[in-house]
């Protein structure tokens with residue numbers, strides 16, 4: 207059984223959401239934030255990502271320099287560049303295995319962190335194992351869509367890292383680090 211105490215490598219959650227906790231429409235993201243995507247790449251490079259099959263479909267290709275571990279209930283689904291798993295426990299096992307292999311062969315710059323990459327179904331399963339969230343808060347009044355699980359606000363210490371004003375192409379957004387305190 208997985209517990210936070212017996213994790214070999216820490217799991218960090220990474221997410222972009224609006225004030226209504228909307229993360230996407232089920233197929234895609236709902237905003238265009240090139241700066242946020244660059245930051246996501248920098249933060250996750252050299253690490254395993256755990257994502258749901260729908261998030262994989264929305265990206266449509268493996269993200270390079272990272273293990274793309276995809277959760278599905280299907281025993282026959284596969285895609286080039288995806289490490290397919292049927293349970294969250296197996297996802298963690300594969301992520302640990304990938305980190306060990308890459309540390310040995312030094313093929314990727316591995317930072318010994320696993321990323322909970324979304325979408326909502328995968329956040330729902332994995333958040334309890336995360337003590338850290340890299341959160342992008344996007345100013346957008348979209349009310350319907352796929353939602354990030356509701357956090358118990360008092361369990362988290364929140365630090366605002368950076369703020370970006372709206373431009374002609376992008377809404378206002380900010381980067382936050384959430385650290386679990388309970």
Ligand SMILES: NC(=O)c1ccc[n+]([C@@H]2O[C@H](COP(=O)([O-])OP(=O)(O)OC[C@H]3O[C@@H](n4cnc5c(N)ncnc54)[C@H](OP(=O)(O)O)[C@@H]3O)[C@@H](O)[C@H]2O)c1
Nearest residue numbers: 221222230232233234258259260261278279324325326327
């Ligand atoms: N803003 C962000 O930071 C962010 C990040 C990631 C994704 N997103 C958005 O989120 C949306 C997708 O999220 P979503 O919640 O609809 O889907 P999802 O979490 O990406 O994927 C759901 C799928 O994962 C598989 N799955 C879930 N639980 C499982 C389990 N316990 N065991 C095995 N497989 C399991 C199932 O695949 P099968 O159906 O194949 O069985 C399920 O249909 C998209 O709009 C995407 O753009 C946003």
